[in-house]
Amino acid sequence: MAKDIKLNSSEWCDVVFEGKNKNYGAYKLRQSSSKRHIAAFLVILAFAIFVSALPSLITAVKNLTQGQAGPMEDTFELSNIPVEEIPEENKIKQETAPPPPPLKTTVQFVPPKITKDEDVKDDQQMKAQDEILETKVQVSVADIKGTSDKGVDIAELREHKVIVEEKPVEEKPFVTVEQMPTFPGGEVEMQKFIGNNLKYPVVAQESGIQGRVTIRFVVSKTGAIEDVTVMRGIDSSCDKEAVRVVKSMPRWNPGKQNGLSVPVYFTLPIVFKLKQ
Numbered sequence: 001m002a003k004d005i006k007l008n009s010s011e012w013c014d015v016v017f018e019g020k021n022k023n024y025g026a027y028k029l030r031q032s033s034s035k036r037h038i039a040a041f042l043v044i045l046a047f048a049i050f051v052s053a054l055p056s057l058i059t060a061v062k063n064l065t066q067g068q069a070g071p072m073e074d075t076f077e078l079s080n081i082p083v084e085e086i087p088e089e090n091k092i093k094q095e096t097a098p099p100p101p102p103l104k105t106t107v108q109f110v111p112p113k114i115t116k117d118e119d120v121k122d123d124q125q126m127k128a129q130d131e132i133l134e135t136k137v138q139v140s141v142a143d144i145k146g147t148s149d150k151g152v153d154i155a156e157l158r159e160h161k162v163i164v165e166e167k168p169v170e171e172k173p174f175v176t177v178e179q180m181p182t183f184p185g186g187e188v189e190m191q192k193f194i195g196n197n198l199k200y201p202v203v204a205q206e207s208g209i210q211g212r213v214t215i216r217f218v219v220s221k222t223g224a225i226e227d228v229t230v231m232r233g234i235d236s237s238c239d240k241e242a243v244r245v246v247k248s249m250p251r252w253n254p255g256k257q258n259g260l261s262v263p264v265y266f267t268l269p270i271v272f273k274l275k276q
Contacts, residue, residue, distance in 0.1 A: 171221075171262070171263060172263075173218045173227075173262075173263040173264055173265050174255065174257060174262055174263065174264045174265070175264075175265050176264075177255040177256060177257040177262060177264050178256060178257055178258070179255055179256040179257075180255050180264065180266075181219035181223070181252045181253060181254050181255040181264050181266055182252060182253045183249070183252055183253075184250060184251070184252065184253065190249075193249065194245060194270060197245050197248060198241065198242075198245050198270065198272075199241060200238075200241075200272055201235075201237035201238060201241055203237050204235050204237050204238050204272065205274060207235075208274065209234060209235045209238065209272070210234070210272050210273050210274045211234035211238075211271075211272060212232075212234070212269050212270070212271050212272075213230065213232070213233050213234055213238055213239055213242040213269070213270045213271075213272065214230070214231040214232040214233075214267060214268075214269050214270075215228060215229070215230060215231065215242050215243065215246050215267070215268050215269075215270060216228075216229050216231045216265060216266070216267045216268075217229070217246055217265075217266055217268070218263050218264070218265055218266070219252045219254055219255060219263065219264050219266050220254065220263045221254050221261040221262055221263055222251065222254065222261070223251035223252045223253060223254045224251055225246060225247060225249055225251075225252070226263075228243050228246050228247055230242070230243065231267065234272065238272050242270040245270065246268065246270075
């Protein structure tokens, strides 16, 4: 009867490699396969035990740390903190506005004006001439029922009133934007406009002066030309003529940033060239 041989024994390895080259790597791998399997199993088992015990270890470390810190025994009563009194000179005093001056009793004088009856408001109806002449009350810009003849005329208050307006925030022009400003009709129409309106100064022609005048200006958010300046000139007469042509341009299509019209700097060269 044949002898039973275990598959993981070295005898089974000899049977498989009987008559073969045992120096081949596969023979050694098969001999040590059982040891490697056991080692891998032990590593996986140890890792599984560590993972399962990890929450308990974390809890134990937290309890140990809290035990070392100890409870907070010192307490402070905020209600017993003394409040320092503010010195009198440091207190902010509330100023009260003076009462308005008494007004004189006045009758409004409405200048004659031809208009439709339905457009005339009650306070704009013209007084009768007899009423104006016979009244002993001062004639002014509005009907006022005052309390004293020694008061102030409403016209004087309006004349000397001070209006406090918020200064508008000056919006600085952009140098480059998503959509640059353009001349109506594009580059071709702009060159045609310059050619039709530019007048070569006679003094510059007689002196043989020619070249390029570089003009910088601002195209406002409404498309108007503003702040025209000469960046590089060739002659005072040519410079003035270039500025004049730029200022005479129609409104441009304004530049846009994030979909909104904004002021943008624009540089434009204007060439003066003598005919050969």
